[in-house]
Amino acid sequence: MKKLMAMFLAATMAASLAACGGSSTATTTAAPAAPAETQAAAAGETEAAAPAAAEAAAPATAGGIFHSVEAFPYASLDPHKDYQSWHTQFYGISETLFKITDDLSIEPWLAEGMEVADNVATITLKDGVCFSNGNPLTADMVKRNLERLGTECSRYAYMLDWTMEATDDKTLVITTEKAYPALINDLATAETGIVDLDSTTDFDKDPICTGPFKVKEFIPEGDVTVERNENYWGGPVNLDGAVFYKMGDEESKLLAMQNGEIDGYVDIAASSAEIYGTDPDSYDLYTVPTQRRVYAYLNSAQLPDSVREAIVLAVDRDQVAAYMNGLISPATGAYSPDTPYGKVQQPMWDVAKAKEVLEADGYTMGASGIYEKDGKPLNIILSCYAKRSVDTVALLMQEQLKAAGIGIELKVEEDPDGTYMSTHDYQMAMYVSITDKTGDPMNFLEGTVKSGVYMEVAGFGNAETDAMIEEVRYETDPAKRAEITNEIMQKLYDSHDMLFIGTYNKNSVLKAGAKGLGVTNPMGFYGIDANTSL
Amino acid sequence: MYLTPGDPALMKLTSQGTAVTDELLEIEREKMGLNQPFMVRYGTWVMNILHGDFGLTYSDGLPVLPKLLKGLKYTAILCVAATVFSVVVAIPLGIATAIKKDTIFDNIVRILTFTGNSMPNFLISLLLMYLFCIKARLFPVIAKESVSGLFLPTLATSIPMISKFARQTRADVLGQLGEEYVIGMHARGVKERVILYRNVLHNALGAIITIVALQIRTLMGGQIVVETIFRWPGVGSLIMNSIKARDFPVVQGAVLILATIQVLINLLTDLSYCLIDHRIELE
Numbered sequence: 001m002k003k004l005m006a007m008f009l010a011a012t013m014a015a016s017l018a019a020c021g022g023s024s025t026a027t028t029t030a031a032p033a034a035p036a037e038t039q040a041a042a043a044g045e046t047e048a049a050a051p052a053a054a055e056a057a058a059p060a061t062a063g064g065i066f067h068s069v070e071a072f073p074y075a076s077l078d079p080h081k082d083y084q085s086w087h088t089q090f091y092g093i094s095e096t097l098f099k100i101t102d103d104l105s106i107e108p109w110l111a112e113g114m115e116v117a118d119n120v121a122t123i124t125l126k127d128g129v130c131f132s133n134g135n136p137l138t139a140d141m142v143k144r145n146l147e148r149l150g151t152e153c154s155r156y157a158y159m160l161d162w163t164m165e166a167t168d169d170k171t172l173v174i175t176t177e178k179a180y181p182a183l184i185n186d187l188a189t190a191e192t193g194i195v196d197l198d199s200t201t202d203f204d205k206d207p208i209c210t211g212p213f214k215v216k217e218f219i220p221e222g223d224v225t226v227e228r229n230e231n232y233w234g235g236p237v238n239l240d241g242a243v244f245y246k247m248g249d250e251e252s253k254l255l256a257m258q259n260g261e262i263d264g265y266v267d268i269a270a271s272s273a274e275i276y277g278t279d280p281d282s283y284d285l286y287t288v289p290t291q292r293r294v295y296a297y298l299n300s301a302q303l304p305d306s307v308r309e310a311i312v313l314a315v316d317r318d319q320v321a322a323y324m325n326g327l328i329s330p331a332t333g334a335y336s337p338d339t340p341y342g343k344v345q346q347p348m349w350d351v352a353k354a355k356e357v358l359e360a361d362g363y364t365m366g367a368s369g370i371y372e373k374d375g376k377p378l379n380i381i382l383s384c385y386a387k388r389s390v391d392t393v394a395l396l397m398q399e400q401l402k403a404a405g406i407g408i409e410l411k412v413e414e415d416p417d418g419t420y421m422s423t424h425d426y427q428m429a430m431y432v433s434i435t436d437k438t439g440d441p442m443n444f445l446e447g448t449v450k451s452g453v454y455m456e457v458a459g460f461g462n463a464e465t466d467a468m469i470e471e472v473r474y475e476t477d478p479a480k481r482a483e484i485t486n487e488i489m490q491k492l493y494d495s496h497d498m499l500f501i502g503t504y505n506k507n508s509v510l511k512a513g514a515k516g517l518g519v520t521n522p523m524g525f526y527g528i529d530a531n532t533s534l
Numbered sequence: 535m536y537l538t539p540g541d542p543a544l545m546k547l548t549s550q551g552t553a554v555t556d557e558l559l560e561i562e563r564e565k566m567g568l569n570q571p572f573m574v575r576y577g578t579w580v581m582n583i584l585h586g587d588f589g590l591t592y593s594d595g596l597p598v599l600p601k602l603l604k605g606l607k608y609t610a611i612l613c614v615a616a617t618v619f620s621v622v623v624a625i626p627l628g629i630a631t632a633i634k635k636d637t638i639f640d641n642i643v644r645i646l647t648f649t650g651n652s653m654p655n656f657l658i659s660l661l662l663m664y665l666f667c668i669k670a671r672l673f674p675v676i677a678k679e680s681v682s683g684l685f686l687p688t689l690a691t692s693i694p695m696i697s698k699f700a701r702q703t704r705a706d707v708l709g710q711l712g713e714e715y716v717i718g719m720h721a722r723g724v725k726e727r728v729i730l731y732r733n734v735l736h737n738a739l740g741a742i743i744t745i746v747a748l749q750i751r752t753l754m755g756g757q758i759v760v761e762t763i764f765r766w767p768g769v770g771s772l773i774m775n776s777i778k779a780r781d782f783p784v785v786q787g788a789v790l791i792l793a794t795i796q797v798l799i800n801l802l803t804d805l806s807y808c809l810i811d812h813r814i815e816l817e
Binding site for chain 2: 067069072073074075076081082083084086154155157204220221222245246247248249251252255256258259261262292414415417418419422432433434435437443444446447448450452453454455524
């Protein structure tokens with residue numbers, strides 16, 4: 001009887017392992033986890049090699065249906081509602097006047113260009129742009145779209161304060177109260193997707209837009225099927241259409257990809273990436289750092305400056321990123337160092353200096369390996385939460401800080417916003433946000449650095465930097481704008497009130513030979529386009 | 535829900551992780567009616583419910599009731615399919631193992647039911663997907679909302695249920711087989727089949743109905759894991775997503791409807807006792 005039971009359980013466990021690991025080839029040949037730098041480099045090689053290969057050979061397949069999956073269900077395709085546009089644009093349905101490129105610069109899309117004179121911006125639309133029903137795009141339609149966005153979406157209610165005038169079919173003049181240098185960035189966000197307001201009868205299920213695809217079938221909170229827009233203004237569209245299945249479970253996505261039921265998807269888990277990585281002949285992997293950063297607030301009201309500085313110095317971002325196995329890349333600032341406004345960064349890992357800072361402030365190393373002062377060990381509570389593996393990052397930081405003589409006790413909350421972010425009662429706390437949504441520094445400055453705002457919970461905000469943020473808001477010279485932003489960020493970093501740890505990667509997989517799906521763009525709202533191929 | 539930490543307006547505005555200003559938060563709270571006192575909000579919700587209006591969701595501003603009804607429809611389909619399948623398989627299995635107590639057949643079934651009862655749902659689901667979709671290629675991984683799409687979720691839901699029901703049936707039937715009335719009937723030469731199906735099973739039915747009803751109640755709350763893995767659009771994942779987003783109107787509506795369903799199931803269960811045991815009377 002016991003033998004029978006043992007044999008049965010062994011068989012069950014073997015079958016379990018097979019199911020969890022994907023194909024037997026993938027599991028048996030899986031290499032040990034490579035450090036993030038290596039992975040990033042490998043991904044870079046893949047990306048670099050891919051265009052060359054594409055040039056060398058014609059697209060593998062002309063036409064066809066691209067199959068993909070999305071994790072979260074959406075009940076509406078209306079680009080002007082909340083964040084629905086991120087998906088409408090990802091499906092190739094809606095487009096904006098300008099677009100954010102892979103290197104976060106702005107380039108024209110539906111617009112030919114924009115001329116700015118003080119607080120007046122003149123936007124000229126491209127010739128020949130039309131909706132999927134053949135109706136031409138006019139400046140008046142753009143104006144009414146921006147007004148509708150201001151009405152439908154609170155985040156863009158400020159657009160209702162603009163004076164907008166369509167001087168002719170192709171020219172829209174926007175007058176703001178003061179000079180507004182981030183206007184072009186605003187017009188590049190997915191939320192400003194343009195819809196044919198006159199012809200659309202069901203904004204939630206079938207918005208008529210200008211993209212290379214149009215809605216064929218939309219099941220609210222279910223699958224989305226799009227088909228080629230035969231009237232696409234941008235030229236021939238390669239694919240016949242695409243289907244985006246709602247699928248929340250990562251293992252199911254992996255099995256579907258291995259079974260050949262989908263052609264690629266974005267935001268793959270690190271565990272899946274490892275399996276795909278073992279079969280480069282079948283899958284192309286892409287990794288792009290996004291602008292979604294994980295960072296820690298260091299409460300200046302509860303921690304002395306020396307401790308905060310030591311913490312900033314004692315966290316090894318490279319090691320954290322390596323442990324996270326491709327989920328994040330190291331970050332030492334709110335903005336990418338490649339941007340003009342991200343030239344100032346936090347100091348890198350330096351445990352010796354961290355210890356020096358603490359010892360200079362009177363801390364002495366205790367018998368337990370934790371610094372002490374006035375007989376009290378230096379133990380800090382680090383508040384965190386489980387979403388986006390923030391708790392794992394916190395766990396790694398705990399080990400690193402302990403090695404530097406700083407004791408950390410983890411406190412995991414279900415919801416940071418309902419707890420420490422609201423009460424401000426914490427010593428050190430983890431958080432995640434997009435620090436650069438539009439290729440412009442303003443969103444982070446006014447949402448996280450400015451005094452009194454919701455995400456400014458470290459106590460950094462002050463009148464001086466508030467005034468500087470207002471300068472950035474209205475400064476039209478990009479160089480000067482970047483200079484002021486760098487000054488603000490220097491002050492923030494010098495305060496040691498925030499510790500930037502990593503930036504999340506956008507990890508994507510495509511079946512070998514397939515192209516597109518926005519895999520090289522750090523923004524999450526670029527997906528299939530006219531050139532996407534199977 | 536009111537006491538739950540978390541601000542629905544903030545969650546809505548930051549669902550993609552972007553920073554928001556305090557002014558914007560205030561505008562959104564006002565727009566969503568979150569600045570009103572608790573009693574006013576609750577009173578409005580109750581009055582609207584009495585008029586059949588479940589309100590609009592916080593997350594996308596669409597009506598709550600159609601969403602819930604759609605989810606409940608699919609949950610009910612899965613629940614009925616899994617329950618019928620489980621009962622049809624488990625009760626004969628339970629009876630057979632009771633009759634053949636301590637035989638190899640009994641021992642094998644006991645091991646299988648023990649394992650089925652112990653395995654977590656996600657593991658069963660992934661194993662089934664691997665076997666049926668990858669190895670046997672009988673079904674696609676990306677299932678449709680159809681009869682074929684229902685097969686694997688039903689099987690995944692049924693395996694633990696069959697295990698529970700079969701073990702319960704075996705225990706109850708064994709208990710009845712040891713009763714004196716069974717020995718008496720044997721002594722009087724009553725046929726084995728009559729003893730088993732007209733007396734033993736009938737007397738064991740009360741406990742079996744109780745465990746089946748309890749399982750139906752659990753299933754109607756939604757099978758989040760099975761629904762997520764097999765893309766079955768039931769109410770479980772809808773409720774879970776709504777809880778995470780602090781989408782109070784959806785959660786409140788779901789609690790109200792599911793509580794009503796639970797009460798109805800309890801009522802039907804109690805009524806069924808009267809049918810199988812005439813000593814129980816309605817008072």
